[in-house]
Amino acid sequence: MGKLNGKKLLLLGERDGVPGPAMEACLKDSGAEIVFSATECFV
Structure with missing residues (x-):
């Protein structure tokens, strides 16, 4: 049982960083x- x-x-997620589906x-x-x-995309 985790936190x-x-x-x-x-x-x-960020386009140039870690995308949402990868975190998911x-x-x-x-x-x-x-x-x-x-x-x-955060610019």
């Missing part, structure tokens, strides 16, 4: 619910 078990996550893949087995995941 994220039962939590809800909002993931904001890493956190899918954490026990958290991924409510929103997106990749944006």
Whole structure:
């Protein structure tokens, strides 16, 4: 049982950094619910 078990996550990825789907893949087995995941361009 991890620290994220039962939590809800909002993931904001960056186009030139770590994209949202990559974070989502890493956190899918954490026990958290991924409510929103997106990749944006911050310039």
